[in-house]
Amino acid sequence: MSKSFKKVLVSLLVGATVLTLAGCGSSGSTTATTSDAISGEINGGGSTSVLKVIDAAGSEFTALNPEVKFTYSGTGSSDGIKGATAGTYSFGCASRDLKTEEKGSLTELVFAFDGIAVVVNPANTVTNLTTEQVQKIYMGEITNWSEVGGADAPIVVVSREDGSGTRGAFEEMVKFEEKLKPDATIKEGNGNVQSTVAGNENSIGYVSLTFVDKTVKAIDIDGVKATVDNVKNKTYKISRPFLAMYDKSKVDDATLAFLDFLMTKDGQAIVEEHGGISVL
Incomplete structure (x- = not known):
């Protein structure tokens, strides 16, 4: 086998590998999958107004990620803010804008309007x-x-x-x-x-x-x-807005993955299906 032919063959094999990896890595879909082996407990709490949306999103997320245990407690916005700040909740939800004194170290995510x-x-x-x-x-x-x-x-x-x-x-x-x-x-x-x-x-x-x-x-x-x-x-x-919030120093990967899912097209479809108004 000539050197020139070997070079051509290697080039073709490398090109095919790159195309295969590219095809596996991105399908253009925003649907969450189980490929990242997400696991852990997600314990959210706060606003009762978001309860239907969050429960439905949590059910879909755990169906896609069976190793995740998801719970959400409707205890009111103020409790959600306090729980997210203290880390007693993986994430909190509020159905109003945060007051200046409540913001602290919290990262806010507007996932719907109502x-x-x-x-x-x-x-x-x-x-x-x-x-x-x-x-x-x-x-x-x-x-x-x-x-x-x-x-x-x-x-x-x-x-x-x-x-x-x-x-x-x-x-x-x-x-x-x-x-x-x-x-x-x-x-x-x-x-x-x-x-x-x-x-x-x-x-x-x-x-x-x-x-x-x-x-x-x-x-x-x-x-x-x-x-x-x-x-x-x-x-x-x-x-008003529907907010999810968390402290970056306390949040875990499973919670971040759930909040990412909430902002996908599939997550926002769940928002609208259960009476919220999509931010997309």
Whole structure:
């Protein structure tokens, strides 16, 4: 075999190897796979508003990575921030922007957007409220449904607990921070607000869009419906980010891999499937 022929053969073999490796290394897909042998425990916690999205994403991630154990506890945004800071959670979630004093060493990831729907019982005839009317209802300045075009009945105001990201975002956007009427009914979690409003014809509450179903009716705000499309086009003003956060000095590889998955096309499809609004 001549030297020149050997050189050509070697070149062809090297070229074929490179092409094979390139084909294995990148398929153009953003779908997570088990090829990196991801393993470990991921223990997240925080906002209840993100619960449906995170649980669904966690289920898909563990299906792709069977050696991973995933749990998420809906304990409220403030707890998620504290847990991520202390390292008691692998990652925390909040359904509002972080305050300056909360940021500390945390790395933030906006993985979705959400609208906060103002909800009433389906039997309520009121279909639209202005932001100012909602503000006055929650401050106790409007106390009867007849004042806003409804029946002659007292308004039962339902709000969230201290530390709730949904409450913090809602009060800030509707502009009644620290001014909630003293006798408001306080419920922990979006689900409890939803069920309370569903069970009382005279009640009003607010929940993440992911919790709006046939048991409650979302009120138009300033003539704009509370929908995903209207949050995206920024015509529905009561909206906020969904954040995941972690401390770089405490986070593990499995958690980082999960958060990376959340930002892929597949992860963002899960976000939208479960009522969130994709950031892609």
